Amino acid sequence: MPLFFFYLAAFLNPLVIQFIHQNNFSMRKFMISTALTLLMATTSLAGGYQVSLHGQKQSGMGLIGTSLQMDASAAYFNPGALAMMPDQLSILGGVSGILSSVAFQMEQPSLYQATTDNPMGTPFYFYAAGMITNRLAAGLAVNTPYGNSLSWEDNWAGRFLIQDISLSAITIQPTVSYRLTHNLSVGAGFVYALGTVDMERALPVEGPEGEGRVNIEGSTANFGFNAGIQYSHPGGINFGLSYRSQIDMEVDDADALFNNIPGTLSAAFPAENKVAVTLPLPANLDFGLSYQATPDLMVGMALNYVFWEAYEELHFDFEINTPNLQDSHNPRDYSNTLIFRAGGEYRVNEGLFVRAGAYFDPSPVNEEYFSPETPSLDVLAFTGGMSYLPTRNLSIDASLLFLMGLEQDMMYAPENFGGTYKSRVIIPGIGISYSL
Amino acid sequence: MHIHKIKNSLLFIILAVFLGCEAEIDQHIPDTGTIDLTAYVAVGNSLTAGYTDGELFRSGQEYSLANIMAGQFMHAGLESFKQPLMKDEIGFGGRLVLAEVDGAPFPVPMPGNPDPANFENIYHADGPFHNMGVPGATAQHLLFEGYGTLNPYFGRFAANPETSSVIADALALQPSFFTLWIGSNDILGYAMSGGEGAGITPFEEFELYYQIILTELTAGGAKGAIANIVDIVKIPFFTTIPYNALVLDDNQAAMLNAAYANLGATHINFSAGPNALVVVDTDHSAGLRQMEEGELVLLTAMEGISQENWGSQQPMAPEYYLSLEQVDEIGEAVEHFNTVIRLMAEAEGVAYVDIQSRLQEAETGIYFDAIGFNTEYVSGGIFSLDGIHLSARGNVIVANEFIAAINQEYNASFPKATIGNFPGIIFP
Structure with a gap:
């Protein structure tokens, strides 16, 4: 009988292997979903949360800004308009607080509801610009065009897609602008972008200590450009056109930390893995028009075309692959969007301006690929703002935005998670500007 | 700066209250449709009882198909649903758990001796019971008077083990609504004995028993839902070890x-x-x-x-x-029984739950609320460690199929159970 002893081992092996393989299905999914998560995280910023809070004055007017030529903030909104600013020197800075809330009702019939408990997002901006000659202006823009904090309630039903996520991108943009004629100026800036991501989701593997979790944390930097042209008609009409290039945020070595994985499955999820991924921040083409209707009243509009189609696919490349943790290609299929903005400013007196505006920001997300990482709904927003000038050179600027993410039925079809989403965002902001 | 912050926060609070900053979605209001929820009784076998991981035990019963459905019906007005709960997590002692064997998860018997109290009849202390799922029961068994003397799983909660039939005890509760999932064991006994033990219930007998059961359950005007059976040979008990292992x-x-x-x-x-x-x-x-x-x-x-x-x-x-012949024989029986069940659902006007199709879909992988499932042993997530019975989440999947069919048939809108709120398979 010892003759046959050998194939006991021979048989046990395949069985053990089989057990591991049997876990393939559910684990391959983790990896795929992880990939989706990062992408969505990015899109959620620029979709429903692309609030473009880059100046309290613009924020008060529905975020129009492309055709405005009032101060150094033009460096961001339209570098072409910078050389048209009325002052020799302009410095301004400000910060906003994004107070957002997303509600979810699972696909009917269900009583399941969840909401987010998001930490406050705090986008900020700083601009400085001066006229070097009569025609040439130079400036610097530092701001946060992308940034998002989303935290779903603990153990919510969508935790396998996302539990919480925090992203931010800071751009630093040196800019020059040149006035070609009295009415026409052009400008361009070099954009240096720094991005960070930190996200966590649950894994549907359970051990005595509960469910596993994966945390992905990384940062990266890359370059882009911003260019624009401004035409100022003597009749008080300004036209602006600007283009911000796509910036691919290539994270080469994000930490992929697998926590609380049951011991017998730990080989499938190396506890301290790395992952490389590229997150494209899409290009923007903005057109703006503003009109000084009376000496005290200015009205304007802007169209922002966002090239979301850049999100065709996202590739996740894990440094350590296991049979259960493979690299993944994730088709995205986002759509370009056109945001319509309108707003105006009224001068009450020398020391007080009031502003109002509104915009409609349609969701770029394919409704079959709508995930709670991206509560990016069609957004209708109303804005208001004011500036108080204690002296001629100093302005204290405030704005308040109210965003309504319209109630929509959405599905994340690849993993059959869907329902009704709705969001509400309130964004108060305060800033100061100085001009000489 | 501080003053502005304060001003700002004040302004914000006022506006938040005024405009309603918190996103809210109107809650769904469950509707019973044409169903009367005065008394819901679940009739069936181990799959209804909550038998899982090779045994009937307390937490398995809490996540039983019947209890999950009852929990959802309670959102629409069902007042009580009583189960014949085991005293502990051991039951009669057959439970399997996953343990680490050579670094890999492997099913092993759970240590511990069964409490004799689990075998004692609890009807008079705790009954009557609405979960009338009896592990091991065939269609015929449900009608068998004195079945409690043959099957200790029924003996422990029958009104009178010597004389009760499962159906009689169920009817004693005067159900206004019932679910019935029976028939697997009419084939499974044969299949699990490698085709050597008890034969498959003859087709005409199955039809007869099923007809009697359904007629009795609906006699008092009760509405209900009946489910077909799964492809027996596709469950992990038969698919895990390959023929060329x-x-x-x-x-x-x-x-x-x-x-x-x-x-x-x-x-x-x-x-x-x-x-x-x-x-x-x-x-x-x-x-x-x-x-x-x-x-x-x-x-x-x-x-x-x-x-x-x-x-x-x-x-x-x-x-x-x-053997191939036996596999075919089992497949034919499943098809025949399921035809009987479907035709009876149509004839009696009760909801028909197509579990067979749902599990066929799951073979290649299916997602529910971002959790992936398939029909593989242990890792598939639907079947428990015994390879035959459902896991807690497997029960949720089936319960939601029942609810969908019931909603459709009776113009109701019972809410589905949220699968992520139920435990998965616990790995060591």
């Missing part, structure tokens, strides 16, 4: 070939790689042969194969595999 190298194959040649069994051939297991087959001229593709090895053969050389040195007994 014997993986050999050249040397091992040669030694085995020599050994069988010495016995004169030259039709038994091994080669390097996966090899078909050797089985006893009395219909074969040599009395033994190697398995063919499509034939199925029972999960219970695992220990024998891995530790006692079944299928290699020792031909595996007929009780541990299903």
Whole structure:
């Protein structure tokens, strides 16, 4: 009988292997979903949360800004308009607080509801610009065009897609602008972008200590450009056109930390893995028009075309692959969007301006690929703002935005998670500007 | 700066209250449609009872199909649903748990001795019970008076083990609404014995028993839902060990070939790689042969194969595999029974729950609320460690199928259970 002893081992092996393989299905999914998560995280910023809070004055007017030529903030909104600013020197800075809330009702019939408990997002901006000659202006823009904090309630039903996520991108943009004629100026800036991501989701593997979790944390930097042209008609009409290039945020070595994985499955999820991924921040083409209707009243509009189609696919490349943790290609299929903005400013007196505006920001997300990482709904927003000038050179600027993410039925079809989403965002902001 | 912050926060608070900053979505209001929820009774076998991981035990019962459905009905007005709960997590002592064996998760018997109290009748102390799922019950068993004397799982909660039938006890509750999921055991007994034990219930008998059960349950005007049975041969109990589970190298194959040649069994051939297991087959001229593709090895053969050389040195007994003929026979029975169940649902006007189709869909992988499932053993997430019965989440999947069918048939809108709120398989 010892003759046959050998194939006991021979048989046990395949069985053990089989057990591991049997876990393939559910684990391959983790990896795929992880990939989706990062992408969505990015899109959620620029979709429903692309609030473009880059100046309290613009924020008060529905975020129009492309055709405005009032101060150094033009460096961001339209570098072409910078050389048209009325002052020799302009410095301004400000910060906003994004107070957002997303509600979810699972696909009917269900009583399941969840909401987010998001930490406050705090986008900020700083601009400085001066006229070097009569025609040439130079400036610097530092701001946060992308940034998002989303935290779903603990153990919510969508935790396998996302539990919480925090992203931010800071751009630093040196800019020059040149006035070609009295009415026409052009400008361009070099954009240096720094991005960070930190996200966590649950894994549907359970051990005595509960469910596993994966945390992905990384940062990266890359370059882009911003260019624009401004035409100022003597009749008080300004036209602006600007283009911000796509910036691919290539994270080469994000930490992929697998926590609380049951011991017998730990080989499938190396506890301290790395992952490389590229997150494209899409290009923007903005057109703006503003009109000084009376000496005290200015009205304007802007169209922002966002090239979301850049999100065709996202590739996740894990440094350590296991049979259960493979690299993944994730088709995205986002759509370009056109945001319509309108707003105006009224001068009450020398020391007080009031502003109002509104915009409609349609969701770029394919409704079959709508995930709670991206509560990016069609957004209708109303804005208001004011500036108080204690002296001629100093302005204290405030704005308040109210965003309504319209109630929509959405599905994340690849993993059959869907329902009704709705969001509400309130964004108060305060800033100061100085001009000489 | 501070003043502005304060001003700002004040302004914000006022506006938040005024405009309603918190996103809110109107809650769905469940509607019972044409269903009367005065008394809901679940009738069935182990799948209804909450039997899982090879045993009926307390937490398994809490996540039973019947209890999950009742929990959802409670959102629409069902007031009580009582289950014959075991005293503990051990039940009658057959439970399996996953343990680490050579670094991999492996099902092993759970340590601990059953409490004799689990075998005692609890009807008079805690009854009557709305979960009338009895592990092991066939269609005929539900009608069998005195079934409690044959099946301790019924004996422990029958109104009178000597005289009660499952159906009689169910009817005593005067159900206004019922669910019925029966029929698996009419085939499973045969399949789990490798086709050597009790036969499949004859088709005409099954039809008769089913008709009687349904007629009795609906006699008082009760509405209900009935479910078809799953493809028996597609459950992990029959699909986990492949017919060619014997993986050999050249040397091992040669030694085995020599050994069988010495016995004169030259039709038994091994080669390097996966090899078909050797089985006893009395219909074969040599009395033994190697398995063919499509034939199925029972999960219970695992220990024998891995530790006692079944299928290699020792031909595996007929009780541990299903021949192609037997697989076909089982498949035909499933189709026939399911036709009977579907036609009866139509005739009686009750909701028809197509579990078979749903599990067929799950074979290649299916997601519910971002959790992936398939029908594989342990990792698939639907079936429990015994390879036959459902896990807690498997029960949720089936409960939601019931609810969907009930909502459709009776114009109701009972909410589905949220699968992520239920535990998955626990790995060591």
